[in-house]
Amino acid sequence: MTEQRNKVLTERIASRWVRVHTAIVLFFLVAPILAIIPLSFNSGSYFSYPLQGFSLRWYEQALTSSDWQRSLLNSIGIGAASTLIATCLGTLAALGLSRSQFPLRSVIMPIIISPIIVPIVVVAAGFYLIFAPLGLVNSYPGVIFAHAALGTPFVVITVTASLLSFDQSLLRAASGLGAKPWTAFRRVTLPLITPAVATGSVFAFATSFDEVIVILFIGGPDQRTVPRQMWSGIRDSIDPSILAVATMLIVFAVVLFASINWLRGRAAAASRGGV
Numbered sequence: 001m002t003e004q005r006n007k008v009l010t011e012r013i014a015s016r017w018v019r020v021h022t023a024i025v026l027f028f029l030v031a032p033i034l035a036i037i038p039l040s041f042n043s044g045s046y047f048s049y050p051l052q053g054f055s056l057r058w059y060e061q062a063l064t065s066s067d068w069q070r071s072l073l074n075s076i077g078i079g080a081a082s083t084l085i086a087t088c089l090g091t092l093a094a095l096g097l098s099r100s101q102f103p104l105r106s107v108i109m110p111i112i113i114s115p116i117i118v119p120i121v122v123v124a125a126g127f128y129l130i131f132a133p134l135g136l137v138n139s140y141p142g143v144i145f146a147h148a149a150l151g152t153p154f155v156v157i158t159v160t161a162s163l164l165s166f167d168q169s170l171l172r173a174a175s176g177l178g179a180k181p182w183t184a185f186r187r188v189t190l191p192l193i194t195p196a197v198a199t200g201s202v203f204a205f206a207t208s209f210d211e212v213i214v215i216l217f218i219g220g221p222d223q224r225t226v227p228r229q230m231w232s233g234i235r236d237s238i239d240p241s242i243l244a245v246a247t248m249l250i251v252f253a254v255v256l257f258a259s260i261n262w263l264r265g266r267a268a269a270a271s272r273g274g275v
Contacts, residue, residue, distance in 0.1 A: 033250060040243035058244040068245065071229040078140065078225065079208040082147035086204040089148070090155025091197055095189075097156070098163035113153040123150070124217040131218055138220030146214050151204025158203065162196030202260055206253070 043055035062068050093112060097105055115123055127146045128137065136142030190197075212227035219228065226245065233239040 036243055037247050037250070039240075040247040042240065042243075058241045059248075062241040062244045062248075065241065067224075067229060068226075068241070071224050071226045074223060075209050075225040075227075078143055078147060078223070079205045081144045082151055082208045083201050083205040085144070085148035086151035086155050087197060087201045090152045090200055090204070091159050091193075093152070094156050094159035094163060095185075098160055109156075112156050115150050116153045120213045124214040127214060128217045137218045138223070140223060142218050143215060143223050146218060147208040147211060148204075150211060150214070151207045154203035154207065155197070155200030158196045158200035159193055162193045199260055202256055206256055 038051060039049075040058060041054050041056065042051045043053035043057065096102055097109055097112075110117075124146075127142075127149075131137050131142045131146070134142075136145065209225075210227060211225075212231055215223065215225055215228045216231070219225070224232075226249070230242050230245060233242045
């Protein structure tokens with residue numbers, strides 16, 4: 001009896017220690033982000049505590065500034081176009097790589113995901129060397145193609161993971177019923193992998209929206225995005241409206257994270273339904 005009590009007590013202590021340890025780690029990771037939010041409501045013009053007062057002036061400045069508005073429109077437009085390209089290319093690549101008889105799969109897969117492994121400065125310099133002779137530097141197509149290349153690996157990874165649990169007998173059944181390959185893909189495969197495709201698209205859009213190094217290499221004044229505008233605001237002058245934009249981006253990231261979790265749940269449900 002005493003041994004059982006000691007065991008229960010030990011388990012309780014271990015459980016509480018894990019909770020405390022987890023809380024400390026979470027605070028360590030989140031504290032720098034949370035420190036930005038109160039500063040965005042500061043009435044003063046400096047990045048410092050204590051706050052001089054409460055004000056929404058920096059949010060008003062960020063929302064009414066023509067520079068921030070143009071940067072936001074560029075980020076959304078470039079992100080949407082690059083996400084569309086990355087989703088199409090990544091889904092097609094995943095469909096090919098998921099086939100067991102696909103040749104050199106172990107060699108091609110690392111090449112496809114290399115943009116998220118190689119240091120981004122090296123990738124950006126490579127884009128510049130390739131795009132400069134083609135006249136794609138300081139142009140929207142150049143930035144869109146570069147961001148599409150950065151987002152494609154995320155689509156490939158998520159869709160490939162979904163296809164690994166895909167029941168191939170469903171395609172054989174569709175073929176046996178007379179469905180052509182395109183019809184089988186559209187009516188059978190695509191509905192089951194749609195949550196994974198959507199998840200990859202969200203990651204691709206977030207990658208494009210958050211990217212700053214590549215845009216510094218191949219983007220011009222007309223292609224100024226929100227991250228580049230924030231970079232310029234910190235480098236050229238201390239603009240407190242950056243804190244307001246950063247807070248709004250944090251909220252945007254939380255929404256994306258919630259969307260990704262919801263899509264993962266849909267993907268898991270679709271996978272169980274396809275088994």
